[in-house]
Amino acid sequence: MKRLTIMLAGAALAVSPALAQRIQTRGPTGPEPAPTAESVRANFAYASCLLRSNRTTPRILSLVPNTPEEQRSAFGVVMLTTSSCEGSGRRSPTSRIALRGMIAELLLERDFDVATGRRLDSPVRRFDMPTVAAAQRLPADAQAALTMLVIAECAVRANRAGAAQLFTTDPVTPQERAAFTALVPAIGGCIPQGANLSIQPRQMRGYLAEGAYRVLAAAPAGS
Numbered sequence: 121m122k123r124l125t126i127m128l129a130g131a132a133l134a135v136s137p138a139l140a141q142r143i144q145t146r147g148p149t150g151p152e153p154a155p156t157a158e159s160v161r162a163n164f165a166y167a168s169c170l171l172r173s174n175r176t177t178p179r180i181l182s183l184v185p186n187t188p189e190e191q192r193s194a195f196g197v198v199m200l201t202t203s204s205c206e207g208s209g210r211r212s213p214t215s216r217i218a219l220r221g222m223i224a225e226l227l228l229e230r231d232f233d234v235a236t237g238r239r240l241d242s243p244v245r246r247f248d249m250p251t252v253a254a255a256q257r258l259p260a261d262a263q264a265a266l267t268m269l270v271i272a273e274c275a276v277r278a279n280r281a282g283a284a285q286l287f288t289t290d291p292v293t294p295q296e297r298a299a300f301t302a303l304v305p306a307i308g309g310c311i312p313q314g315a316n317l318s319i320q321p322r323q324m325r326g327y328l329a330e331g332a333y334r335v336l337a338a339a340p341a342g343s
Contacts, residue, residue, distance in 0.1 A: 155322050160291040162211035167222035169205035170197060178227060178244040180220055181330065185265035187258060194220065217265065221326010225287060228329050232336045234284035243337035265327075268319065272331025274310035279303060283332050291322065300324075 155163075170177045177197050183190035194216055206212065213219045228234060231241040250258070255266055276283045279302075286299040300321060307324075319327075 155292055155320075157290060157292040159211065160322065162209055163213040163218070164222050164226070164291075166205050166210040166212050167219060168226055169210055171223065171226055173204055177223060180223060181227070181333065182245040182247050184247050184250065184258065184262055185217060185220060185269070186261035190220075191216070215323070218322055218326055221323060221329055224326060224333055225329035228287065228333045228336075232333070234287055234332055234336065235281065237280070237336050237339060239336075239341055243333070246334050246337060268324075268327045269331055269334070271307065271310045272324075272327040273335050274331075275303060275306040276328065276332045276335045278309060279306035280332075280335075282306060283328055286325065286328065287332075291325065296321070296325075303328075 174197050176193075180190065180194055180197070183193055198212065198219075213222065227244060231243055232239060249270075250266070255263055258266070282299065282303045286296065286303060289295040289299050
């Protein structure tokens with residue numbers, strides 16, 4: 121049996137495999153604070169600065185999330201640009217996976233019209249989804265992130281219009297909550313039987329952004 125709910129008042133998207141329990145919802149020093157519209161705007165401004173300031177930033181999407189290689193790449197990007205990107209209304213997210221999701225959403229907006237699937241720019245390189253056997257050799261956190269990306273890609277295919285609507289909304293707003301609610305059937309239909317997952321809406325939005333990017337980039341140009 122599976123279960124899907126969104127805590128519209130604030131904090132988590134919960135769905136009811138074992139991998140779900142490994143999904144990161146904590147910052148480096150403990151549970152992430154509840155995001156506010158202002159803090160998420162500052163996080164997106166920081167991610168936008170990274171993209172403008174460092175040409176290697178999109179490379180993050182070519183690496184399997186939550187692997188040592190991806191962590192080194194993300195750390196390198198942040199260390200090279202933090203001094204110029206922090207401040208003036210820009211602030212780094214406490215979660216690396218949240219930062220990856222914001223970068224994915226900004227690239228999605230740059231490279232595609234999500235509603236129509238039309239390409240606006242050449243897609244950046246994405247990692248190839250590993251086989252089940254290869255995925256089982258990855259760290260637990262990487263396996264969990266891959267599970268979420270598979271679910272996100274499935275949900276985007278099931279309701280691309282709903283995903284496109286989500287990305288027109290500002291985070292931590294009633295409009296975003298309504299867009300998530302509209303996506304519940306699509307996401308729920310992609311959850312494996314017996315799943316028990318828990319994830320914050322901010323992170324789910326990031327997975328959906330990367331999932332949408334992967335779906336649209338894989339489609340033939342002009343389709």
